[in-house]
Amino acid sequence: MFVHYLKIAVRQLLKYRTQNLISIVGLGVCLLCFSISLYVGRFILATDSCFENRDRMAELHLTSASGETFAGTPAPLPLRLRQMQWDEVEAMTFVAYPGERSFRIEVQEGEFFPFAPLICLETDSCFRQVFGPDIVAGTWQAAVRTPNAVVLTESVARRIFGDNLSDAIGRQLETTLKLPFSQKRGGVIYTVQAVMADLPRNNSLNFMRPIDMLVLNDSDGLLQWEGNAEMTGGSTYALLRRGGKALQDLEESFRRAGVKYSLYNEEFEVSVWPPSKGFWKYSVASYMLGVALALGVLVLVVGLLNFFYFQIGSFLNRSREYSLRRVLGGNVRQLLAQLFVQAALVVLLAFLLTFCFIEALTPLLRFSLMEWELVVDASVLHWQCVQYLLCVLVLSLLVCAFTVMRARRATLQNGLRGQSVRSRHRMRTAMLGVQYFICWIFITLAAALYLQADKTTSALFGTLTNREKADILSISLDYSFLKNADKLALVERMKQHAGVADCLLADVAYTRGVSGNTLYTAPPDDENKREIYVNLLSVPQNFFEFMHIPLVQGRAPENSGEIVVDKLFEDDMLAERRESLMGVTLYDYRSSYAVSGVCAPLVANVYRRGNQPGFFSGFAFLPLDSNNYVGHCYLKCHPGQTDDVREYVTALLAETLPYTVRPEVGTLLADVEEMQGIESKLKGVVLFLAVVCVVITLLGVYAAITLDTERRRKEVAIRKVNGAGVRHIFLLFARVYLWTLGITFLLALPLLVLLLQQWSQLYAVFFGAGPLFWLGILLFVALVTALTVVFRIGKIARVNPAEAIKTE
Known part of the structure; x- marks a missing residue:
């Protein structure tokens, strides 16, 4: 009997080969995403399990x-x-x-x-x-x-x-x-x-x-x-x-x-x-676990709904066959076995595709998020997929049992006429609605991450354009084994390249820290001094010209005894202490400085931070003594020559540094993107998951319309004979999908608005999620859905009514 059931299953797969291919590929891709997401989640949950005691x-x-x-x-x-x-x-x-x-x-x-x-x-x-x-x-x-x-x-x-x-x-x-x-x-x-x-x-x-x-x-x-x-x-x-x-x-x-x-x-x-209790209480692992599990489960739900959506539809479309089997003495157990063999065959093919994806992608399964790194063990991932295979097979058995019960509820007369239960449409619409609801979540998050990443990339060191940031090389010179004089000589050799337009020395990389955070209103040994906590950067005299930072008051420093503060620091001092910094003398542990000017704000951090007592916003720019210490260098390149300069600098560093040290040559734009580790890394992942969800949902719509049109071919033919045009046939099939799309959008909108509002609390700079943002998302999904529906319905609308009635 098993061979007989297998032959029937193969025939059914070939009969609806396009729809079954959609189910197999969709389920396989979703299982791949789910397996990787759950691998991360299970990896985090297993923290400290490596210790035998x-x-x-x-x-x-x-x-x-x-x-x-x-x-x-x-x-x-x-x-x-x-x-x-x-x-x-x-x-x-x-x-x-x-x-x-x-x-x-x-x-x-x-x-x-x-x-x-x-x-x-x-x-x-x-x-x-x-x-x-x-x-x-x-x-x-x-x-x-x-x-x-x-x-x-x-x-x-x-x-x-x-x-x-x-x-x-x-x-x-x-x-x-x-x-x-x-x-x-x-x-x-x-x-x-x-x-x-x-x-x-x-x-x-x-x-x-x-x-x-x-x-x-x-x-x-x-x-x-x-x-x-x-x-x-x-x-x-x-x-x-x-x-x-x-x-x-x-x-x-x-x-x-x-x-x-x-x-x-x-x-x-x-x-x-x-x-591990302290680990879960004080680390961010619980948030990482929640994100990984949420992403994986949502994608899996889309894949399973698409798979079961088609399977249930194809099973229930065969009501005449089931009724004939009942007339010929077939029982419930035999029908259940027949349907389960077909479902299991599709599931096994989907998992085979998942295993192939894992083998092909194994060299790429390395993830990094800020300072965290994870390498996926393919053998462990395979074993976990086997566990998920058993779970999906159990779910398939339950779906088959549900289908058999629904088929047995129908009378023999209705079954032989091919009439199905109306409630199936409500269930099918509900499943499609869940898929669309999840799509709204992923599409919104993907769009928001890309817009926010672009917003923050432009805002960080915003006096420079992104093109200018990409043309500025960022070179680490923080090598303790190199003398400072040797570093300066190395920089002079770098500047000799014809593609270098300007050079900026620094003690630290501007995207990775500051030079200090404490100034005094009097010498440090004065008992009446007041401490001022503000970010300090040690900069050379060409800093403001190099970074395109304009002065809004006063003038640039002319000697090592003068400094410039930015507008945020000046405004904070005016608001809290009602005194301007212009002309004021400030002190650190080495020297005294007269404030000679106020410059436009320097945005070096886009994340919102709590107001610490006595800590002022903005920056104070102290003079850099490059003869004492240089830890970083920025080279501004002429447009179109950045790659040539990078190759020259990399070769120069490789020649100078020991073979055990790898030169670090990047760009200011890359440094800025690295500062936004969450946005830069997650946007690609979420976009990929959003594309997977949208494509699978649309393929599910395509498969569902195919099943509908196959089941209602005679009805469409009669409507065409009675004068119905393509527009009427389109509305006949498309309105349920358009209504589902609109209702799920209205249901998801309040949740997504609340989510973006909570997310925006983390940032001092956030993109504008206004009506155009939501309208654009709605129109995009509505457009691709309409194109899918039109493409499939166009085929059935062109069928000759006489031929359709004859085949019935």
Whole structure:
């Protein structure tokens, strides 16, 4: 019987080959999008599952009398708790917050080369007992006994020392910059004592970012710093001896013993939390999880509705066949098996297409959002797709059972005449309405993201056009191994290219930070001084001409004792302190400056931030001493010569820098887009999902009209005989789709308006979502829907009525 059912299924697929192809491709693409979105969601949900002792781990936090909890703990906390010896605890460890360190690394014996900064975790000897990393070279015991010991991760060791991991053991690393808790300006020596297996990116120690090394017994780190008791610089973890109620037992033991920690002149209790609770409370992972799951589920709903929409329609169009089977003795079980074989065949073909997509796209399945990075494991994704396959097959079985019940409800007379149940149209319209509702969400979000990205890109450093930003090269010179004189000589060589129009030196990249944030109304040692908190940029004299920033009052600085402030800072001072800055002398820790002018506002941040007490908007522009330090360089290129200058500068840097350091040459426009990581990355993803949803919905409309016209061929023929024209036939079939489109738009509009209003609260600059925005979205979807309907109905309208009646 199975072979017989399979033959019938194949015949039905070939009979409606176009509609079935639409269902297969639509479901396959939607399943691909859903699988990738859910992969991200499941990856986030599995945070810290890589630690074999996770079920016995606990986080320790400080809680005030009012119930407020610190995200971190002081470094001495685990040491003090260890000394008290708790029955419930097997081990405790402290892990400092991750941070970057710059090193010169001994690649070969006696040969040191600089490398890009490495992400380090400072910890203690109990780290391995709690977290259990696998040591693949060297020994953990050697690292525990050695001062300034380093445990590299396997990927970093292979990148630096090659495939033979034992070559890394004993190599030295020398810091090139001052560490936060060190008095030395570089020159601290560390020794590699072990290599451990890489930790998956979904760990709460450094979520979605790599961990390059562990540092133990750090002489210049937080754990041995004298002031570490007065700050929270990391997290404390405990490994419990047993599961069950061990968390509650340990916290009760703390309460009975009166364990408290004094910080900031206040007593705090020590709370015990389950593993990862602090991660979910204080990180943005929960928002990322919600976005990933929402996008995936919405796309899957569109694909499944399109698939089941066609399947149910095609099944119920065969009511005459079902009635004949009943007359010939067919039972419910046989009909269910027949329909399920057909549905399962389509589902299997759709999943086969999904697996092919995954194999083809595996090299491209790498995602980055701001500082987060994720590489999709194709084998894991395949296994998850198999799980989804089983779920879809179960849903298909339920749909087939529903179809069989509907068919059995019809009388034999109605079934033999080919009459169907009217309520099917209401169900079909409802399914199409849900698809259109989801389309409105994706299309609106895609349009809004593109418009907002364009708005913010234009607003950031808005005195320059986007074309001018693209013609300005952004070159990092923040290399601690280069002397400042060598950097200036390198810049002079860059300027010799004929395509360079101007050069701007800076201490920091303008898109990545500021030079400082504190000025004084009197010398720093004056007791009557007042502090002024405002963003400071150290700029050369050609800054205002280079950036096309006009002066609205006063004049440009003429010497190192004069500065310019922007209009936002000036207006804030007038509003809060009722005094103008023109002619006022301000101070920093080095010198005094007279305000010589006020310039137009410099927009370097489009996100809205809370008003911190005493912090003023805008900028103050201090003179840059390029002979002291240069960390960045901007080259303005003549139009059409940017690529040539980039190649020249890249070759020059490659010639100057060691082979271990990769030159960084971008454009100011690329830097600006990088500042808007969310908009720049999400807009492409959401646009792709919007296109998928619209195309699948329109293909579903096309397939539905095809089923309608096949079922109502005789009716159309009779209407044409009675004088109905193409316009009447078009309205006969199209009005239900146009009504569905309009009603779903009205239902989705309030939700989308509210969503955009909430989103706009994050920005100081937001695009105008006015009536034209909504009208444009409505007209776009209405137009493509109308074209789809016209294209399909045009075929049925041209059929000869006599031939249509004969075939009936």
